[in-house]
Amino acid sequence: MFKRADRPLRPSALPDDPLKPVHVMTATSDAETGSTLASEPKGIGTVLTILFAFACGALAANLYYAQPLVALIGRDTGLAVSLESLIVTAAQAGYAIGLILLVPLGDIFENRKLILATMVLNLFSLAGLALLPGLFALFSMTLLVGITSVGAQMIVPLAASLAPAHKRGEIVGNVMTGLLGGILLARPVASFLAEHVGWRGVFGVSGLVVALILATGYFIIPSRQPRTGKGYRELIGSLGHLFVSEPVLRRRGLYHAAMFASFSMFWTAAPVILFREPFAFSPGEVALFTLAGVFGVVAAPVAGRLADRGHTHVGTMVAICLAIAAFVLAWFGQTTFWPLLLAGIVIDLGVQANLVLGQREIYQLDESIRNRLNAVYMTTFFLGGAIGSALASPLLETFGWTAVCLVGAGLPASALAYFLLVEREG
Template identity: 50%
Template sequence: MTDLSTPQLAQTPHVLTRGLVLLFAFCCGAIVANLYYAQPIVELIAPSVGLSAHSASMIVSLTQIGYAVGLLLLVPLADLLENRKLMIGTAIIASVGLLAAGLTSQPNLFLALSLLIGFSSVSVQMLIPLAAHLAPEESRGRVVGNIMSGLLLGVLLARPISSLVADHFGWRMVFVAASLLMLAIIVVIALTIPTRQPAHKATYGQLMGSLLTLLRTQPVLRQRALYQGLFFASFSLFWTAAPIELTRQHGLSQTQIAIFALVGAIGALAAPLAGRLADAGHTRRASIVAMIIASLAFLLSCSGPGYSVIGLALTGIFLDFAVQMNMVLGQRAVYALDPASRARLNALYMTSIFIGGAIGSALASPLYEAAGWLVIAMAGAALPAAALVALLWFGRQR
């Protein structure tokens, strides 16, 4: 039996060139965008497929739950099976799920497909550990940060692209076009991404059992997962509720909401900066700064009469910046724990994050319908503040 904790890595002759880093970044952004296309257009999708206003945010929440389940059950296989074939297989399922979502009119089927889309979009979290394997130790944080910029641009650009397409061609075209994009990504992965066959020889049961061992023995993993889970709950809460607030209280069209969401893409600039700070040993201090920025950002959304669009936009920019910074800081710390277990470490880290995101999305519609934007802002500010308290507590314990 192979000891899954032993750092056995399959050797690869490939060098991580700048062009390959850009390619990884593009693929990550295009795949992760599947999770966010529905976020700004739930108000259009829900009545079309027969969902109530209170249930609309379940579309986003189930997509994130599916992603969390895929992270837990599929991503660890990247430490066992050949990576490129695994990524192609999951991408094919994602393409089929997106196309079916664009064609259905049944509420339960649409929710099930949302779950499937999230579940099958996890190949992005196989690409990032692969890049970490190929990158030299001294520049790993910078490489991961640059690739995360592509992923985070996918997260942030998915919303404005979705709003624009829905405004001009209908919401169904968003999913059909995303399906076609996934087919193109499959071709790119097949032709350009290097193969990697892990050296581990174990059963799937042994692989999954090792997850519990990693979670039990790696306090840094548990702590960084908690911080980012709270961050992502705040992030998802804001970006699921903000389009509803902009539509109902400010009368913005889908195209105008797209411009609003595009402004938030400025936050992706945090990823390369965070990678460099992590490489320089400033993870803790940079994390504290990110948590303070995220919490205070929500005050801006409550400024001015009627909670101005400008205040909401500033909240989006600073919140995105802080979330992306803390994400990269956490990944750099987690990847350094055990090179042979990076896919499984990443799976555990990202699963907790998207559980937080799913909770934030699920709370958005009920909280907004019950109490309006002020409660959304209060809850959003409290989550990163809780992360800061946890970080200070763990530091004091050490």
């Protein structure tokens, strides 16, 4: 009989030196995939956790650097104003492609080599974006940056696999703190750097950061070799089956799709009204406003610890209610700044907490398919975020800020209704 991979480990199984690579070998059979992992998690040290968090943040930030820079990039490259937003679209489209086509490879290829190879490609694409002239290079390199930034979504499942079951939520929460911090800091950091080194310099600096992480990771990221009988086509084809056959994965993906849609709607529409009267903010002041979201990173480790203590049910309700409350606050922010600022903090707290709670739940399903579980989960709510961003401008321009707040609150409210309908406290 094989041992269950989620059984808590003895203290003696943890590594003495957090810098020393841990070669993970599990012994879990997987009836759905016909695969076997030959290892049992040996733990994850503090240094490796910090590296994973930093790497996830640096890679995820690549998707958001262009958002405050599209006008500057457009002027420099001769891109029509009406097409400038396609720069961001290219990065997001690339990320979606990577989630579907690359992240599942973590279930069949050795994880360390896959992560490092993806980061090498990310480094080259960032260099191309910083150095190569012309619109074709701009869009092709931006697309490739998005595709290869999914290395972050290979790291999170690896961290979950290395962590003992009784600390899995805490470890995932800590790693996700770095990823979310990268997302939330990307916009203000890009605005600040662009004033000093130009928009190309922003991606050059990002490349230097990725290179540093790559060099460090080469020595301390542990090996993890999954064993599966699936080929690549069968692997990708199984993604849709997982969404249908795994109710926990499906529910958590849909909850967070609604949450992330409201999140994207808020952060797309709020800067627009700040540029207008009565606020008339400058781009720099709007960049400072976006820093409000940084407070949301504290929710990730707290949510992870709550999940480890068995409070996922209550935590999910609180997280969703925070998103609803954020838009109630935001409704008072059309002419007053402080409610809008508080709304930015509250919605980030709710969304980041719900993200980690969802990941903690899906990573408990089957460790041998964690990369595919993560790919389906991320793709599901990523599509929700795209819908939220797409709705923000038409709602604001046609019906006004009140409509944005009503729809923004309605999305998580629908998730809460679904949650109360189908979930039972365990």
